[in-house]
Amino acid sequence: MTDRLPHTPHSLRSDALDNRARILEAARALFSADGLNVPMREIARRAGVGPATLYRRFPTKQMLVTEAFADQAHACRVIVDEGCADPDPWRGFCLVVEKVCDLHARDRGFTEAFLSTFPDVADVAANREYTLKAVAELAQRAKEAGRLRPDFVLDDLILILMANKGIHTTTPATQVAASRRFAGLVIQAFEAGPQHAPLPPAARLAYTAATSASASAATSS
Numbered sequence: 651m652t653d654r655l656p657h658t659p660h661s662l663r664s665d666a667l668d669n670r671a672r673i674l675e676a677a678r679a680l681f682s683a684d685g686l687n688v689p690m691r692e693i694a695r696r697a698g699v700g701p702a703t704l705y706r707r708f709p710t711k712q713m714l715v716t717e718a719f720a721d722q723a724h725a726c727r728v729i730v731d732e733g734c735a736d737p738d739p740w741r742g743f744c745l746v747v748e749k750v751c752d753l754h755a756r757d758r759g760f761t762e763a764f765l766s767t768f769p770d771v772a773d774v775a776a777n778r779e780y781t782l783k784a785v786a787e788l789a790q791r792a793k794e795a796g797r798l799r800p801d802f803v804l805d806d807l808i809l810i811l812m813a814n815k816g817i818h819t820t821t822p823a824t825q826v827a828a829s830r831r832f833a834g835l836v837i838q839a840f841e842a843g844p845q846h847a848p849l850p851p852a853a854r855l856a857y858t859a860a861t862s863a864s865a866s867a868a869t870s871s
Contacts, residue, residue: 682759
């Protein structure tokens with residue numbers, strides 16, 4: 651009955667915080683490598699805690715995924731808000747592409763969560779919907795300013811993230827550097843100009859289904 655052994659409040663709090671940190675670290679690593687369907691027991695094993703401890707801290711996988719990427723979700727929203735607040739919509743659009751790619755390059759697990767259609771991660775899905783709607787509105791403004799190519803559609807943002815996720819390098823620093831170059835190439839491709847040939851038809855991706863029809867229409871007009 652080791653759970654009944656006396657502990658000071660400080661030691662109990664320290665143990666609980668340590669377990670929580672190890673669980674979140676293990677979850678981020680496994681979600682990044684294996685996707686969100688990784689078993690909770692495997693997360694507990696990687697964290698070095700028992701399943702009961704894991705479920706006591708995070709009763710559902712939804713709670714674990716949401717908490718594991720809370721900081722990244724908040725950072726993503728700050729980036730989008732910063733871009734939308736720029737009075738120059740093209741400059742704001744470029745900022746969003748650059749910084750979002752950089753954010754995702756630093757944590758593949760967050761990309762996996764953001765792109766996943768995992769049905770129970772309501773907070774992650776809400777963050778994705780907020781991001782897509784905001785970028786749709788920003789893109790429409792950039793089109794109206796004559797800076798963003800008119801055939802850009804919302805699904806292209808998802809393609810950017812999917813492609814960015816596919817960059818594999820030997821070190822985190824090289825990963826970020828490659829992602830930044832990729833973002834620069836993407837921005838040049840999206841800038842309006844007579845040199846652009848028409849793009850093939852856009853693939854309608856499942857990830858944009860959470861957005862409203864009006865947001866999608868805004869970027870296809």
